[in-house]
Amino acid sequence: MTKPENILKFYLPLLLVFMTSCGPRAASTNFxxxxxxxxxVRTVAVLPFNNLTTDRLAAERVRDTFTNGLLASxxxxxxxxxxxxxxxxxxxxIDPTSPSSEENARLASIIRVDAIIxxxxxxxxxxxxxxxxxxxxxxxxxxxxxxxxxxVWAASATKGGISFIDRLFGSGxxxxxxxxxxxxDELLDKLFQ
Amino acid sequence: MSFSINSFSKxxxxxxxxxxxxxxxxxxxxxxxxxxSDSAALYRKLRIAVLxxxxxSGSPVPLKNLRNSLTNSLxxxxxxxxxQEILERFIVERRLRxxxxxxxxxxxxxxWQTGSDAVLVTSVELYNxxxxxxxxxxxxxxxxxxxxxxLWIHGIGLAGNDSIGILELSxxxxxxxxxxxxxxxxxxxxxxxxxxxxxSAARERDIIKFWPSVFYRSPxxxxxxxxxVAVVPFFNLSERKSAGEIMALHFVSQLRMLGNFxxxxxxxxxxxxxxxxxxxxxxxxxxxADILFSELGADVVLxxxxxxxxxxxxxxxxxxxxxxxxxxxxxxxxxxxACESHNEGDHGVFFFDWGKINTAxxxxxxxxxxxxxxxxx
Numbered sequence: 001m002t003k004p005e006n007i008l009k010f011y012l013p014l015l016l017v018f019m020t021s022c023g024p025r026a027a028s029t030n031f032x033x034x035x036x037x038x039x040x041v042r043t044v045a046v047l048p049f050n051n052l053t054t055d056r057l058a059a060e061r062v063r064d065t066f067t068n069g070l071l072a073s074x075x076x077x078x079x080x081x082x083x084x085x086x087x088x089x090x091x092x093x094i095d096p097t098s099p100s101s102e103e104n105a106r107l108a109s110i111i112r113v114d115a116i117i118x119x120x121x122x123x124x125x126x127x128x129x130x131x132x133x134x135x136x137x138x139x140x141x142x143x144x145x146x147x148x149x150x151x152v153w154a155a156s157a158t159k160g161g162i163s164f165i166d167r168l169f170g171s172g173x174x175x176x177x178x179x180x181x182x183x184x185d186e187l188l189d190k191l192f193q
Numbered sequence: 194m195s196f197s198i199n200s201f202s203k204x205x206x207x208x209x210x211x212x213x214x215x216x217x218x219x220x221x222x223x224x225x226x227x228x229x230s231d232s233a234a235l236y237r238k239l240r241i242a243v244l245x246x247x248x249x250s251g252s253p254v255p256l257k258n259l260r261n262s263l264t265n266s267l268x269x270x271x272x273x274x275x276x277q278e279i280l281e282r283f284i285v286e287r288r289l290r291x292x293x294x295x296x297x298x299x300x301x302x303x304x305w306q307t308g309s310d311a312v313l314v315t316s317v318e319l320y321n322x323x324x325x326x327x328x329x330x331x332x333x334x335x336x337x338x339x340x341x342x343x344l345w346i347h348g349i350g351l352a353g354n355d356s357i358g359i360l361e362l363s364x365x366x367x368x369x370x371x372x373x374x375x376x377x378x379x380x381x382x383x384x385x386x387x388x389x390x391x392x393s394a395a396r397e398r399d400i401i402k403f404w405p406s407v408f409y410r411s412p413x414x415x416x417x418x419x420x421x422v423a424v425v426p427f428f429n430l431s432e433r434k435s436a437g438e439i440m441a442l443h444f445v446s447q448l449r450m451l452g453n454f455x456x457x458x459x460x461x462x463x464x465x466x467x468x469x470x471x472x473x474x475x476x477x478x479x480x481x482a483d484i485l486f487s488e489l490g491a492d493v494v495l496x497x498x499x500x501x502x503x504x505x506x507x508x509x510x511x512x513x514x515x516x517x518x519x520x521x522x523x524x525x526x527x528x529x530x531a532c533e534s535h536n537e538g539d540h541g542v543f544f545f546d547w548g549k550i551n552t553a554x555x556x557x558x559x560x561x562x563x564x565x566x567x568x569x570x
Contacts, residue, residue, distance in 0.1 A: 080478075
């Protein structure tokens with residue numbers, strides 16, 4: 001006969017695993033429109049990113065890294081930023097970081113793109129916890145199809161921050177450029193998933 | 194017997210062949226020597242106008258002293274320089290204010306009015322007397338006449354603590370010694386070019402250390418093809434004054450070394466930008482690039498952005514350079530090459546600052562050279 005203690009020993013961990021799996025699932029930070037044919041997107045324009053940080057160059061740095069990363073992927077052609085600036089000026093877009101559907105359509109007809117990418121830099125710079133400091137970057141981006149004006153992809157990425165090693169040895173974290181590249185790579189991985 | 198006759202005839206034929214071959218060899222050698230000496234003599238005859246130096250440093254620089262030092266050094270090398278008074282008169286008559294480059298009209302007038310065959314343009318990027326002193330400058334030789342071309346370009350960045358040696362015995366604390374070293378380096382390089390008509394052998398570079406963080410090359414661009422390139426000043430987002438012009442000069446310098454690029458003199462590019470009233474809001478637009486293609490006869494236009502171009506003062510610190518560049522092609526009207534590169538002077542340095550780079554000039558030069566490897570490899 002099986003003893004009740006043995007039953008408890010066997011089933012209790014199983015129960016715990018089951019209960020934790022029943023908890024709320026972490027929200028995915030990646031969205032793909034299931035109806036969108038991403039292969040049809042050949043040319044994109046990356047608009048200036050919205051900067052919610054205190055560093056005045058943060059958005060421009062992240063946008064540049066994102067643009068180059070996207071171009072280097074070879075999957076799509078990215079319109080150069082000078083041409084995008086000319087399009088924004090000619091389309092009369094007041095706030096290029098968050099254009100309306102009409103503005104998107106106007107811009108797309110001027111610079112001839114299939115999709116427009118906008119982004120927001122939420123955190124860029126040092127964070128402190130006790131005596132430890134490290135750089136952190138948090139960025140989100142979305143792709144808007146110009147024909148329909150629909151958001152067809154959205155994702156966010158956060159990289160850097162204070163790790164256990166940083167707390168233990170006070171290393172100061174990785175350089176900001178490496179963190180930017182890692183965050184952009186994560187965004188691009190999510191886009192091409 | 195027949196064997197000995199055969200071997201005798203063979204020996205005779207070899208001796209005859211050697212006698213025929215030797216004089217022809219001597220002729221070839223003497224022809225080559227004559228050709229080299231002819232070109233050397235031709236280059237020696239070049240009359241060079243040394244323009245007043247331009248400053249891209251954003252801080253006070255003894256430009257006159259530096260120019261005099263370079264002029265004296267070039268004279269010692271035996272180069273034929275245009276009399277300074279004649280040049281000054283030309284500058285006053287022409288009301289020439291911009292000396293960081295030369296446009297077509299000035300190059301033509303300089304040829305006909307002063308008789309100079311080439312003009313030496315020097316831009317001082319950094320001059321710091323605080324110990325350890327630092328200096329960075331770029332000189333280029335441009336032919337005068339109706340079609341000015343960059344013949345030679347050489348940049349140097351030196352710091353007093355570049356090689357301190359054991360017990361800091363090689364540390365340079367006197368700025369005059371450092372300036373002397375820099376000027377000597379430039380004048381020797383120019384004299385070498387003028388005597389041989391070509392650049393001295395490029396030194397070995399640490400390509401991997403300065404490899405760009407990301408790059409893209411379109412199949413449209415063919416590495417073996419000859420291209421005429423116009424380098425426009427980079428869009429400067431850094432805190433360093435004139436960083437856009439400095440980065441453009443680095444690219445001009447490295448592209449000129451590559452051989453399969455004909456680089457349009459930056460002064461001509463500047464004149465075209467001014468004449469066409471081209472204002473780059475966020476980089477080069479295709480409409481602006483089209484104007485440059487037609488005005489300058491360029492096949493590709495190189496533009497970019499500088500995010501950081503930092504030097505440091507004193508012992509503690511490190512230079513920092515961060516830029517991105519793009520090459521737009523004429524026929525496709527597309528970006529055919531792009532790269533992004535960032536680096537700090539202590540990258541890959543672990544012990545006692547061994548291998549540390551102390552000037553942004555030297556680091557940017559290495560970074561640009563590595564970035565261009567991705568274009569031509």
